[in-house]
Amino acid sequence: MPQMRLRVIGSEDDARAIGNLLASIDGIEHVEEVADLMPRLDDADSSSAGLPDDMGPGTHELEVGAANRAAAGRVREAVEALAFDLDVLVEFETDEDWHDA
Template identity: 55%
Template sequence: MMMLRVRMTGDESQIRTMMNLLEGMDGVHSVEEVADLMPHMDDPDSSSSGLSDELGPDAHEVEVEISNRSTAQKVQEAMDALAYDLDMLVEFESVDDE
């Protein structure tokens, strides 16, 4: 098995749509959103609190367990196409053999 790590930026409905695509693909064994372990320096008393730069779409980290590199290529192509249609950002971090 292999693990594809992906970072996606979008709202909850965009992320859910992308994860539904992944869950329905052949060769994809699991799709899991992983918790963000990095602390954020968001201070509600900050002078920048509530500014438009702070109100953008959320980033989500997802791990996709796949069967082989060919599946990884197909998953990446499908995600790129859907991301374009949904106007969201998808960044592929790595494909690791387990």
């Protein structure tokens, strides 16, 4: 089963819209928001806390399990189109065993 991880740079609503889209695609076995294991350097007592540069959109990690390569391809196409419409950034990370180089 192909596994994809998506990093959505946007609001909670943007991530929810992308998650809902993913759940509606044929051949998708699961969609799950997972915790981001990358520590963020935004301590509340930092000298830069509260600056405008720290108040950007959130980061959301989604894990997607697809039944086959065709479904995984549909995920990428659909998410790219929705991300463009929502004006959010989406990064894709895929398993190498199904991804064509």
